[in-house]
Amino acid sequence: GHRGVDASGETTYKKTTSSTLKGAIQLGIGYTVGNLSSKPERDVLMQDFYVVESIFFPSEGSNLTPAHHYADFRFKTYAPVAFRYFRELFGIRPDDYLYSLCNEPLIELSNPGASGSLFYVTSDDEFIIKTVMHKEAEFLQKLLPGYYMNLNQNPRTLLPKFYGLYCVQSGGKNIRVVVMNNILPRVVKMHLKFDLKGSTYKRRASKKEKEKSSPTYKDLDFMQDMPEGLMLDADTFSALVKTLQRDCLV
Incomplete structure (x- = not known):
């Protein structure tokens, strides 16, 4: 995987330190959401799913971007108008999104699962930010039109709520991240936790996992x-089955 640890003990992803990545994500989202809110809202068009906006953040700052103490980086926003629509549909106001993601430090989650991804949670527990591979980001982009149709027809969807897809480009590396809803807030007491994939191959918790205080x-x-x-x-059963059947069509 791309995760590692540098000499000082800090987590790295594609050799970029976690603190640099967090800083770039917060600067980039702060710029892109702020910039978008000055543009009038309109209907989502098919081409909106394929738009990629890109902005350069030199460390000394520019007439568009603030100075910062990281290496120069480029920040890309995928389908900004489509994701703005999704956020609105999920009841996320632009200033709340900005406040949650950019005002307080992001918290790195220490149990990243088997995927080798880095996970961050916002201080208010509302959002999860996860690094994704190129293939996963591409897949999500292709899914967007179907996801849009599903959300319009099925607002009770149990699919993950995707709020944004971004890419930090620095030192010749691309780090893609997706912002999602946090379905496991820390305030909720978990009695039992299952990660179900619908398959049985290698689908038993390891001995090491079972020894944890809150095993998955x-x-x-x-x-x-x-x-x-x-x-x-x-009633709950019938609503759940209906939603699952619809979600499987996306």
């Missing part, structure tokens, strides 16, 4: 520990 169990653990499944009342 997998599909085979669920089948073994919950042979009766989960009991839901009839």
